[in-house]
Amino acid sequence: QVQLxxxxxxxxxxxxxxxxxxxxxxxxxxxxxxGWFRQAPGKEREFVAGIRWxxxxxxxxxxxxxxRFTISRDNAKNTVYLQMNALKPEDTAVYYCAADRSTxxxxxxxxxxxxxxxxQVTVSS
Numbered sequence: 001q002v003q004l005x006x007x008x009x010x011x012x013x014x015x016x017x018x019x020x021x022x023x024x025x026x027x028x029x030x031x032x033x034x035g036w037f038r039q040a041p042g043k044e045r046e047f048v049a050g051i052r053w054x055x056x057x058x059x060x061x062x063x064x065x066x067x068r069f070t071i072s073r074d075n076a077k078n079t080v081y082l083q084m085n086a087l088k089p090e091d092t093a094v095y096y097c098a099a100d101r102s103t104x105x106x107x108x109x110x111x112x113x114x115x116x117x118x119x120q121v122t123v124s125s
Contacts, residue, residue: 002027002114004097009119012087016123020082022097022116029053033100034080036071037109038093038121045096047107049082060105065091087123094118 008020020036035050049071052058059071070083080097098112106112 002099004099004114004116006095006097006116006119009095009121011122011124014087014089014123014125016087017083017085018087018121020084020095020097020119020121022080022082024078024080024097024099027099027114029078029099031101031103033102033105034071034073035098035100035105035107035112036080036082037096037098037112038091039096039118040093043093045109047109048095050105050107051080052103052105054103058105060107062107084121087121089123089125091121092123093121095121 003025005023033052036048037045038048039045050060051071068086073080096118097116099114100112
């Protein structure tokens with residue numbers, strides 16, 4: 001059974017940094033695309049960043065986080081990271097890790113097959 005477990009959320013002041021981790025288990029992730037999504041109260045879940053597990057490591061980012069967030073992966077540990085710098089109050093949300101069995105890196109949540117439980121990120125002004 002595929003499991004995704006996020007960690008690293010918390011409370012930070014605006015301008016600060018956090019690093020989220022997503023540990024994956026129970027599946028063959030070598031060909032999966034992995035994504036980070038977030039959902040703020042009263043808003044729809046939105047794509048934040050994605051990466052392929054392949055050696056190429058193709059990445060993709062939402063415009064709102066480009067230049068501030070970096071997604072990376074450690075194949076040996078089956079772990080995906082989201083380094084978040086220069087955080088803003090509008091980054092406050094529950095952040096979810098997700099896995100897509102397709103080899104294509106997609107941004108729509110409906111294409112992702114597995115989801116973690118989420119981790120809260122709160123940025124104070």
